[in-house]
Amino acid sequence: MGRDHLSNDEFFAQLNNLFEHTRTKGHGSVYLTQKRLTFESSSTPPTPTKLADDPLWDTHPEQPLPILIRVSNNKSDKRPGTDRKDVEKVKLSTIVKPDELDVFYARYAEACKAGMSGLKKRDKKKAKKVRKKKKGGEAKV
Amino acid sequence: MPYFKTSVEWYDQSSLLLKARPTSTRISSKYTVLKPTSSKIKKRQQYAAKQASKPAGTTRTSSPPPQSQNPEEVTVTFTLKTYDPESGTCLQYETNKGAEVGRLIGNLGRLGRHMAALPETLEDISAPTGAEGVSTPRLDESGDVKIGGLPTDPKAGASTGGKKKKKGKK
Numbered sequence: 001m002g003r004d005h006l007s008n009d010e011f012f013a014q015l016n017n018l019f020e021h022t023r024t025k026g027h028g029s030v031y032l033t034q035k036r037l038t039f040e041s042s043s044t045p046p047t048p049t050k051l052a053d054d055p056l057w058d059t060h061p062e063q064p065l066p067i068l069i070r071v072s073n074n075k076s077d078k079r080p081g082t083d084r085k086d087v088e089k090v091k092l093s094t095i096v097k098p099d100e101l102d103v104f105y106a107r108y109a110e111a112c113k114a115g116m117s118g119l120k121k122r123d124k125k126k127a128k129k130v131r132k133k134k135k136g137g138e139a140k141v
Numbered sequence: 142m143p144y145f146k147t148s149v150e151w152y153d154q155s156s157l158l159l160k161a162r163p164t165s166t167r168i169s170s171k172y173t174v175l176k177p178t179s180s181k182i183k184k185r186q187q188y189a190a191k192q193a194s195k196p197a198g199t200t201r202t203s204s205p206p207p208q209s210q211n212p213e214e215v216t217v218t219f220t221l222k223t224y225d226p227e228s229g230t231c232l233q234y235e236t237n238k239g240a241e242v243g244r245l246i247g248n249l250g251r252l253g254r255h256m257a258a259l260p261e262t263l264e265d266i267s268a269p270t271g272a273e274g275v276s277t278p279r280l281d282e283s284g285d286v287k288i289g290g291l292p293t294d295p296k297a298g299a300s301t302g303g304k305k306k307k308k309g310k311k
Contacts, residue, residue, distance in 0.1 A: 019172075026215060027176045034249065035167035036256040064257045098257040105250030112246050116172050118217035119239035 005068075008104060011094035012111055015071055018090055019115025022073065028087065030115070033070040037095060064098035069108075144233045148221075148241065151234035152248045155223040158230055159255040166225040168252060170245075175216040185212040221245060223252075 006014065022028045075089035096104045145151040159166050177185070189212065219242060223232040236245070254260070 022172070022174055025174075027174055029171055029173040031169060031171050033167055033169040034253060034256065036164050036258075038164055064259050067253050067256050096253070096257075098259055101253055101257055101259065102250065105246065105253060108250070109243050109246035112172075113239075113243050116217075116219060116239065116242050118174050118215065119219060119242065120217075120237050122238070122240045 006092060006094045008094055008096065008100070008107075011069070011071075011092055012107060014090075014092050015111055016115065018071065018073055018092070019111070023115075023117060025087075027084075028076065029074045031070075031072045031074075032112075035068055037066045037068045066098060067096045067101065069094050069096060144235050148234055148236070148245060148248065151221060151223075151232055152252070154232050155252055156255060158223055158225055158232065159252055162225050162227060163256055163258065165227045166223060166256075168221065168223050168249060170222070170249070171218075171220045173216075173218050173220070175218075177213060177216060182212045219245070221249075 018030055022030055071092040073087070073090050076084060076087045078084060078086045145154070155168065216237075218235055218237050220233065220235045224230070234245075
């Protein structure tokens with residue numbers, strides 16, 4: 001990958017943009033992926049190396065490892081007969097250091113909750129009404 | 142691999158998979174907004190028409206009929222997938238409820254701790270060495286059996302049951 005990883009702050013800004021874009025478009029996907037960062041770079045501690053005699057070589061690294069988070073949308077092409085437009089593929093990635101993991105996920109959850117607004121909402125009013133009716137009926141009997 | 146019915150099940154299995162193969166396993170989640178196709182719209186309209194004609198005959202249902210769906214409403218789903226390319230294990234869960242997103246991302250965070258090789262939760266720090274000592278030999282078994290199927294469930298449930306109860310109380 002030629003691109004650089006974004007800082008966490010920048011990543012969240014761009015992630016919000018991406019969600020916003022999907023929302024306004026009303027069609028499309030956002031992919032979020034997370035995995036252990038397994039290649040060596042100067043800023044990260046060396047990853048555990050594969051040992052032939054230990055089948056569980058990667059289950060007990062000496063130090064906590066950073067996590068790589070990737071986000072992308074789906075590319076789409078213009079199609080005659082539909083209102084679909086050309087959409088460029090957007091790819092974002094960031095590295096979360098082990099000690100920042102909890103803070104990052106708290107923000108991540110907020111960003112996703114805000115971004116995934118199209119999902120079904122809880123029908124609080126209905127549920128309450130039904131419950132009240134049931135309770136009232138039982139009490140009278 | 143079929144979809145799991147509950148997110149708890151998905152989380153349990155994913156954490157087991159991550160314990161066995163923390164380096165190669167990845168978790169991808171997909172948030173999709175889909176406009177219905179013309180045939181889907183037609184189907185929905187037909188269904189709505191059918192529903193509308195029905196209640197006239199059957200009035201016994203005390204609860205109000207479910208709100209009629211706009212035929213052109215978009216389909217929105219959130220899918221979680223844990224995949225390990227080495228063993229080919231794929232664990233999936235799909236939802237369309239917005240209320241679940243926060244909890245699911247929280248799960249992702251907890252699974253992230255497995256990936257980062259951090260202790261499972263902050264509460265576990267009190268006895269980290271003891272827990273690791275117990276869990277490492279168990280990993281040995283589950284790492285082999287895991288690929289074949291899911292026979293390690295009871296063991297795993299027993300080992301992590303206490304922690305989950307705590308989480309549930311929060």
